[in-house]
């Protein structure tokens with residue numbers, strides 16, 4: 001089912017955001033305008049189907065690729081807790097409450113704690129990060145996230161010297177997430193990163209999209225974004241973060257370890273057992289394009305994997 005949302009049905013940002021959030025979003029806008037001004041000329045992104053909150057900027061990534069429309073980003077979603085039907089997630093999640101949202105951070109840390117997203121964004125001011133998202137299914141988008149580096153939160157809880165990995169867990173509430181009533185998946189969704197990957201500046205916790213709030217279907221209240229890895233690593237609706245000594249289990253690698261590994265770095269040289277990873281379909285565009293090593297972020301992240309066999313550690 002494809003939810004029918006026309007631009008006129010999208011409430012203007014100034015109406016749907018509370019005054020305080022509006023002021024906060026306006027701060028983000030100022031930042032993104034400054035970035036656009038010193039970057040390449042931003043291409044036109046708002047087509048007739050784009051229903052992005054009107055924050056006044058045509059957005060593109062650092063390579064000049066235009067941001068995917070707000071409509072595509074919010075109506076073509078992988079979120080198995082709701083449904084495996086990408087076009088059905090937006091409708092099924094429309095009553096899912098993304099605020100108040102609390103996460104627990106613990107495990108091998110000196111300062112475990114519970115944090116609300118409202119507190120987190122006060123401590124760690126969100127900024128705009130326009131990232132490519134490459135799904136393991138060989139489609140991709142360019143998404144203007146609003147978020148803050150995970151490193152800030154991890155530093156605040158002080159990992160002990162025994163901490164080597166970070167484990168993330170999504171919300172488990174079958175009465176609100178109907179897909180969790182299906183027994184095929186080992187809920188809750190869980191993911192993991194090596195601590196150095198988690199501390200990398202590109203790794204963010206997202207709290208917003210296109211200068212506005214983070215819609216439920218995109219992982220609100222709080223969602224991880226790791227742009228150099230396949231999309232399934234970017235776990236939605238996080239309620240728990242735990243520092244561990246051992247590599248944590250992940251939902252996809254526990255279901256199909258030969259298809260979805262722990263690292264899941266975007267890699268055009270390593271095909272999925274059932275399809276090629278050499279090219280991708282950019283949602284909203286007609287022709288396929290080449291997939292790049294580490295999703296185009298090799299310069300920033302390749303050194304994390306020096307000496308590792310990335311065909312074995314897929």
Ligand SMILES: Nc1nc2c(c(=O)[nH]1)N[C@H]1C(S)=C(S)[C@@H](COP(=O)(O)O)O[C@H]1N2
Pocket residue numbers: 073076077078079080081133134135136170189217218219230231232233234235236237
């Ligand atoms: N909790 C949870 N997180 C998830 C998923 C999911 O099903 N459940 N799907 C993943 C996959 S496969 C992808 S490609 C991205 C999609 O994010 P988007 O819908 O915001 O584009 O979310 C990832 N995070």
Ligand SMILES: [Mo]
Pocket residue numbers: 078134135136137230231232
């Ligand atoms: Mo995905």
